[in-house]
Amino acid sequence: MAIATYVFLDLQSNCVPQSNRKVEITELCMLAIKHSHIAKKKKDQEDPRIQHKLQMCFNPKSSLNQNAPETGLTGDLLKNEATFNLEVCQLIKAFIDGLEAPVCLIAHDGFKFHYPLLVQHLNEFGVQLCKDIVCTDSLYAFLEILESEKSGSTKYVKVKVGKKPKKNTISKAKQQYIHIMKGSDSDLVGMRAHINDYKNISDVGNKVLKESDREELESNTAENHCIMLMRMVLSKKEQFLSWLENNQSLFSAMPNKL
Numbered sequence: 100m101a102i103a104t105y106v107f108l109d110l111q112s113n114c115v116p117q118s119n120r121k122v123e124i125t126e127l128c129m130l131a132i133k134h135s136h137i138a139k140k141k142k143d144q145e146d147p148r149i150q151h152k153l154q155m156c157f158n159p160k161s162s163l164n165q166n167a168p169e170t171g172l173t174g175d176l177l178k179n180e181a182t183f184n185l186e187v188c189q190l191i192k193a194f195i196d197g198l199e200a201p202v203c204l205i206a207h208d209g210f211k212f213h214y215p216l217l218v219q220h221l222n223e224f225g226v227q228l229c230k231d232i233v234c235t236d237s238l239y240a241f242l243e244i245l246e247s248e249k250s251g252s253t254k255y256v257k258v259k260v261g262k263k264p265k266k267n268t269i270s271k272a273k274q275q276y277i278h279i280m281k282g283s284d285s286d287l288v289g290m291r292a293h294i295n296d297y298k299n300i301s302d303v304g305n306k307v308l309k310e311s312d313r314e315e316l317e318s319n320t321a322e323n324h325c326i327m328l329m330r331m332v333l334s335k336k337e338q339f340l341s342w343l344e345n346n347q348s349l350f351s352a353m354p355n356k357l
Contacts, residue, residue: 108128130329157187210238
């Protein structure tokens with residue numbers, strides 16, 4: 100499917116998924132860029148001029164954990180903000196529906212954190228996004244791109260994920276994102292041994308971006324993460340777009356809990 104718009108997504112939360120508390124979104128940012136503006140951008144040009152952005156902060160119902168101040172958010176700062184509610188869900192849907200379709204969401208560690216957390220919040224208020232929206236996880240893209248560069252290979256360009264499922268087994272859409280996470284042949288499975296080096300978006304940004312492209316993005320905010328991710332994709336756009344052709348899944352296939 101030929102993507103028309105990419106939406107870079109980042110969420111911040113009140114606590115980590117491994118805690119015993121309900122994980123709630125405290126900050127959301129969506130940064131939308133047209134495919135044509137990414138494909139045509141030349142090296143060392145400024146960021147694409149046309150950007151659509153939705154950025155909001157929310158007051159969680161439960162307290163923030165001790166690591167939350169790393170995001171710059173505190174209970175005192177958030178106390179007068181709205182909770183994540185039906186109107187917010189409708190706003191997210193309206194924002195995406197207003198973009199040129201087809202739309203692809205891109206998040207770093209999206210399959211295990213950002214997408215399930217967003218789906219969980221949308222489901223709570225009975226809101227569903229367009230069924231044609233696809234998504235991918237930049238963690239696995241840059242894992243394969245950078246590890247392939249180390250070995251002088253372009254294996255990631257040729258890999259096709261998602262095989263025809265057997266009758267009465269999980270859907271093809273679900274198989275697609277599972278295959279992206281696990282790798283679909285021995286070379287890609289072997290790359291997963293290095294996955295911890297790619298989980299932190301700032302660490303990957305340090306590998307991919309020039310210092311001048313990341314120095315103003317050091318603070319840990321959802322907006323900065325979206326801008327960093329956009330610049331990471333732009334810096335490796337040929338490799339990333341080739342990888343993306345065969346490494347995307349329907350957003351509707353994402354898990355509904357962390």
